[in-house]
Amino acid sequence: MITIPHYYYYGFDIYYIILILPAFIISLFAQIKVSSTFSKYSKTINMSGLSGAKAAEKVLLTHGVTNVKVERVNGNLTDHFDPRTNVIRLSDSVYDSTSVAAVGVAAHEAGHAVQYAEQYAPIKIRNSILPVVNFGSKFSFITILLGILFANDILIYVGIALFSLSTLFQILTLPVELNASRRAMETIRGQALLSDDEARGAKKVLTAAAMTYIAAVVMSLAQLLRLLLLSRRRR
Secondary structure (H helix, E strand, C coil): CCCCCCCEECCEEHHHHHHHHHHHHHHHHHHHHHHHHHHHHHCCECCCCCCHHHHHHHHHHHCCCCCCEEEEECCCCCCEEECCCCEEEEEHHHHCCCEHHHHHHHHHHHHHHHHHHCCCHHHHHHHHCHHHHHHHHHHHHHHHHHHHHCCCHHHHHHHHHHHHHHHHHHHHHHHHHHHHHHHHHHHHHHCCCCCHHHHHHHHHHHHHHHHHHHHHHHHHHHHHHHHHHHHHHHC
16 A cells, blocks of 8 residues: 655645645746846847847957857757857847847857956856756656665665755856856956947846756755755655
8 A cells, every 4th residue: 555645635746736836936036037138139239230249259359269259050059069069159139130139149158258268266166067967867766766665765865966966056157147147247347349228238147047046046046955855755
């Protein structure tokens, strides 16, 4: 006979309701905010006619980074810097666009390239744990499930420990993203890539994007806390 734990009520996991659901709402709000803010400032064309690709190149040049290429990638908001190939990939809505949003996003990705060029410590720490984080994300819930099936507390706690690596990665990602945005805005203002009003718009785009990383930390912490509470109640 399978006994339903007393922390489940009428088919609901109470910890899911009080922890995961609020975190999900925060994440959903962050996604809506970044989409709406990007959409708004994608319609605002900067007076200098600077494209996203050119903005990224100017940020790189300002910081003396000459070995990074800027290329186009398909999709929307698929912009990223690939440190393996030293390539900044900008989406269709950013690469050729002369909007305030495009300049902000492109400068942010160039900020990541500058971080790697300057060996920014937080990004080095984050990348050093990436292999174990990938392992943990693949096997954490499998290990927890096996622990539940075989009533083995050690397996459950090993699974939770593996999941906690993903939470640590999310926490380390936050300062990396904030720093890239700070570098972007400093260059935009310092090199007068945008007017003051336009720069404020670009900052709003990057601030909205930062909210998604904060939401990811909140969600990961909520999931970790839920697992810990469920394991304790199980005992």
